Amino acid sequence: MADAGELFITWRWVDHPAGAGIGVVPREQVEAAVERFAAALPAPGETGGLENVLGTGELAEFGTEDALAQFLSATFLPYQLAVQLYELYTAGVRPRLRIQPSPRVAQIPWELIAPDAGLRLVEIADVSLLAPAGITQAPARVARSWESERELPVVAVLDPRVPGFRADSVLGSVLGRMDVAAPLAALVAGHAAVDRLVPAVRDPLEAFRRTDLDRNWLGEALRTGASRLLYVGHVTAAAPESGRSESATLHLACTADTLGFAPVERDHRPLSARDLLLGTHTLTDDPRSGPQLWPIPSRVALIACESGGDLRFGEALGLVAAMLTGGAELVTAGRWPLPTDLAFQRLGGAPATSRPLQDAVCAIDAAHEEPDPVAAINDWQRSRLAAWRATGEIEYSPLIWAAFATIDAR
Secondary structure, three states: OEEEOEEEEEEOOOOOOOOOEEEEEOHHHHHHHHHHHHHOOOOOOOOOOHHHHHHOOOOOOHHHHHHHHHHHHHHHOOHHHHHHHHHHHHOOOOOEEEEOOOHHHOOOOOOOOOOEOOEOHHHHOEEEEEOOHHHHOOOOOOOOOHHHHOOOOEEEEEOOOOOOOOOOOOOOOOOOOOOOOOHHHHHHHHHHHOOOEEOOOOOHHHHEOOOOOOHHHHHHHHHHOOOEEEEEOOEEOOOHHHOOHHHOEEOOOOEOOOOOOOOOEOOEOOEEHHHHHHOOOOOOOOOOOHHHHOOOOOEEEEEOOOOOHHHHOOOOOOHHHHHHHOOOOEEEEEOOOOOOHHHHHHOOOOOOOOOHHHHHHHHHHHHOOOOOHHHHHHHHHHHHHHHHHHHOOHHHOHHHHOOEEEEEOO
């Protein structure tokens, strides 16, 4: 896809006789669709609007969400391509659809759109995003292979304590009080039982809200060798109008005296995409590059608000780009701000036993162990869609399961 006033959409088939094609969406239609969809999402850095998003927003009720999905499909899915996909669907073939969105439409969840009433794109195709060629073909990039690293440990950064911020503050806990019956506690216990979890813990609850998970710890853990990186916490994304995608930051347990490019926030210095790309270049007399300090494993899950936000920039140099440059071949990240489990319960009326965010983390973590993680994540999304369609319960809303995009550089 390419933004040039209008939105130009081109496609081609690999190993299939269907021809290539091109579609054009007028500027007014693109802007109307993007604005309508954005109005249904949580606003970055704001909590006051969550009650409306989870209560009366278009993604909070199946009927309005289905109408929105059909509207998005009518806007962005070219008719000729829709026909080709439907012909494959009726023939029992599910193709792999790899999308490279333009910055203007990077938040649109292609899995969600409805090419026909009662049918979503994720039900007729496996969907992923295509990593920008400028990143995957960069001379300095050294891609790592899942096949050669799959037995190595999983490095897990789970809701770390951010110095200077209380648990109930803006950079506080995203998972809330953890208990042994929680889905994520079971996930940790499973990895720990086979000695594949870093940090190593005896009690699963010891993996959460740690104070030692700073950038130095992360670098050492990654340099020792890892198959995957699982991050669940806070990301602060740069605003697209700033033009500074490299300013996106991960919030670890780094203190204010930590060396880095990002500005200090209270007692804390975040780890920015710029750090991950440049390392200590210009900061020390003996600099090391970002990939040397933090060699990124083959598969990465960034479960955080707008962790995939660099795709909204003309030059994508944010956290996803940093992970791919550092060695990842596949990254799953969030397109928009993610409501917490507590928000679903208190503001959306979800049952106290429901944990949609934790369930998403578990599903993505399990998918990243599979030979085809894209298909596995899509399978999970299809199961959530089926539950959403059958029950209309808020815990199955696409606000969580459609938020995640998998960027594939393979």
